[in-house]
Amino acid sequence: MSGLLVISEHRQGELTPASLECITAARRLKTEKNQSLMVAVLASDPDQYSAQLNLDGVDEIIRINTPEDEFQVDTHEAAIGALISERQPTVILVPHSVDAWSYAPVIAMRGNYGFATDVFGISYEGDELVATRAAYAEKIHMELDFPNKNTVLLTVRGNTFKPAEGSGNAEMTDFDLPEFEMHTQHVEFIEPEAGGDVDITQAEYMLSIGRGIAAEDNVEEFLELADSMGFTVGCSRPIADSGWLPKSRQVGQSGKTVADCNVYIAMGISGSVQHMAGMKHVPNIIAVNKDPEASIFSIARYGVVADLFEIADELRNNFA
């Protein structure tokens, strides 16, 4: 029972940053417990990715040749399950991505491994592994341990650890895909609808609205307010799901990341982890929310605890 295993992930021909972040997280555990660090890559041509995974601290890159290049849940479960059985790592780290949401709970359950999702803190207390994650809309942190588990699988929250870098000296090995049955078939990827009226990923100033605006009739006044301020309107998921604004305006994990944004005003957005994934990097976040405990305040530079309509009315006068 030894070693740390990272399962890397790629989408449409590109390794995801989250894969490299998992390597950083694993490297910290490696330093602490002096274990070897393995990184597995599943792909139709693993060498397309293996060199990029040869980063400082990685001891072995395990190439698993798969029939398809895109994620396939049955392939992943069969290959990773068999790999864990053979190598018996103590800790397995995978990105907390939509793909992992499909396969990680299955591998953990089948193998009876310790398991926790969306983890952003990983440490040892003595010999005991402790994982930290959030609950109740980020308002509480929960620390989990894994009694009597020799192997623990964790899915790691994105943007928590810096992506690994520095060239490594890893040994390249191959692992054969075991026999398994396919129960799902990839048909195609469906690209998001092109930008709509605006491309929020390029906006410098964003005013985003969330559930707090309460009714579709209220959307218009925020569009007008943003316009008078020179801001672009974005939104959180419930607004797009309700069809009050087009999906192209949605900020967050399943929407867009506002890469070029400098000032982000969040009005009536409590701050789910999925929303924050798309905007928490913004240097100047201003949160307006009536709930002083809203998690958006934990990442904001400026906070206003107030009725957002009152604030909007005042801003309208100030920017008239």
Added chain:
Amino acid sequence: MKILVPVKQIAALDEDFELLDDGTGVDPDYLDYELNEWDDYSYEEALRIMEANDGENVEVVPVTVGPEEADDALRRCLAKGGERGIRVWDDAIEGSDPSAIARILAKVIEREQPDVVFAGTLSSDHAFAQTGMNIAAVLGWPHAAVVNHLELNPGDTKATVHRELEGGLEEKMTIDLPAVLAIQLGINEPRYASLRGIKQAKRKEIEVLSHVDIGLADDDVGVAGSLSRVRRMVMPEKGQAEIIEGTSAEKAARLTEIIKELQGVA
């Protein structure tokens, strides 16, 4: 055709919540209970399939794991449709993590033999996003997570689903049935229950089972049957936000200054 929908009575925090002194959870005095938002969508999806087929041949059954109060979650579902619900609980189940809950739900599924299971993608309280796929692992069933579009008709041997990936990308795929699908928000627009429906739901049958009734041993559930254990809960450190005080006009005036300065037009 039978569709089984696992649902959860989730806990939401009051504004001024406190943790228990032993740090294992939130003081229940500060919790409000409601049906998990995701389960509203998974149940709606099941009802739509039922209605699209006249309701004659499709049965929709909500099931939950929780104490008596969790009947509310089932009745909220039954107020919109369906004739009966199932609740599993006894003291040994206390302390179960999502994997142990999934083992319980899988046993109910083996008893009920549904054609498909619609779970919510995650629950808004603990947000593990694992129960549905854990169920599939126990049953050995095909599975897909974060489903935001579904084409499924009674008698089908495969369903077509879309998985919502990151950044607005979706994957279209087919999946063999029976399957467990974890349903994402936005797949439909859940209806509101009618007053008549709410009344009728009070009289609908809820079967209550213990872990023994469904064939599980004591160490299959609770902490012993779990893949993780809550060691403690803590309040995160507060962020560094500068909170702007004053009347609404004063707050907005200060905000205006800040915004104009950041825009370089002050």
